[in-house]
Amino acid sequence: MSRVRLTDRSVAALKPKEKRYDVSDSLRVGLRVRVAPSGNKTWVFEKRIRGGQLRSHTLGRFPVISLGEAREKALTLEKEAMEGIDRKAEAATKQTVSTVLDTYEKLHLAHLRTGKERRRQLNTALAKHLNEPISKLERRHLQEFIDKTAGTGALVLANRYKAALSAFAGFAWRRGYTDHNIGAGLSNATREKPRDRVLTLEEVRAIYDATELISPLWKPLIRLLILTAQRRNDIAGLRYGEIDFERQRIDLPSARTKNGKPHIVHLSAPAFALVETFKPENDNETPPDLLFTTTGTTPVSGFSKVKSQLDKLLPEDMEPWTFHDLRTAFATIMAETGASESVVDRILNHAASGSAASAVARVYNQSQQLKPRAAVLDHWAALVTQETANVVSIAS
DSSP states (O other): EEEEOOOOOHHHHOOOOOOOOEEEESSTTTEEEEEEEEEEEEEEEEEEEEEEEEEEEEEEETTTTTTHHHHHHHHHHHHHHHHOHHHHHHHHHHHHHHHHHHHHHHTGGGGGHHHHHHHHHHHTTTTTGTTTTGOOOOOOHHHHHHHHHHTTOOHHHHHHHHHHHHHHHHHHHHTTTTSTTTTOOOOOSSSOOOOOOOOHHHHHHHHHHHHGSSSSTTTHHHHHHHOOOOOHHHHHHHHGGEETTTTTEEEEEEGTTTTTEEEEOOOOOOHEEEHHTTSSTTTSSOOOOOSSSSSSSOOOOOHHHHHHHHHHHTTTTTTOOOTHHHHHHHHHHHHTTOOOHHHHHHHHHHHOOOOOOOOOOOOOOOOOTTHHHHHHHHHHHHHHTTTTGGGOOOOO
């Protein structure tokens, strides 16, 4: 790092480079101007607190903050450091884990489709520390919760908590709320492997039939998951306004899909019969907003409990399964019956795995393939419900 006696003119003349670089002021030791590849120039002052740590302070951007003003601010910080005053430490003691979480949600989580779920995970993982200063939070606290979750047998869930905590800890460190990244080095509970579990058609039918004995709220939800082969959250969060009763389909907006694109889901006869039960009996009755809810404002939760109920109703020798396995079963079974792989992928709303399609192909894929997609889902519903009279060839 070069050190020169800076002037406002020399700072203004500094040119951006491919990588960020600093130029130190020889008059006020510890003060430097940081030049970003974008051309932005920021004043930074670094000084060790007496008997404490080395602290770095961002003083503002040039030319809004002139060289003289930057030197004045640096001098004040230098005097405080010599007296043992640590501004960052004092600020950190005023910032609780909860307030930093609020900032994290505002700046980052609010822009994620799964932001609310991630905040819920962090609230659970950090419940004991929410009202404590963020500066008191240590890596061992995070690892203890991960290990405790893993101890219940929920190894994959423990990994999800680890990912959430690592991301939050990194944010807190980069924003200066903690002295170091307490999330670095956290251990996973298990090494995850891609699942190769494929439910047979008989197993899918068993799950479908078992829903007859669970609550009337969950029965149509689980059956729609099976009949549409959609993602769990897409169906659990289904809104009345997303159902096109005239065309017998679901129109998912881009804000509700994993790949951020609108998605059309054909409703086979059994699936359409399920959503029709939510239609008001008369025109004066207000339809529900969310189809599956206990609060009226948020989608239903509790899939793990319902899964436990279903497991008790299924054959004892049935291998472990997950709700996501229903999508894999659909894709595998329909491919075996002759369905086009591209049609199945579009039903599942998978992102294209090959090269980018042409403009003509994109239009064709979005419109003209709706009919074959509907045919595949009708065929799938007939297989699951064992309405064999409706099973027809769909080979492309």
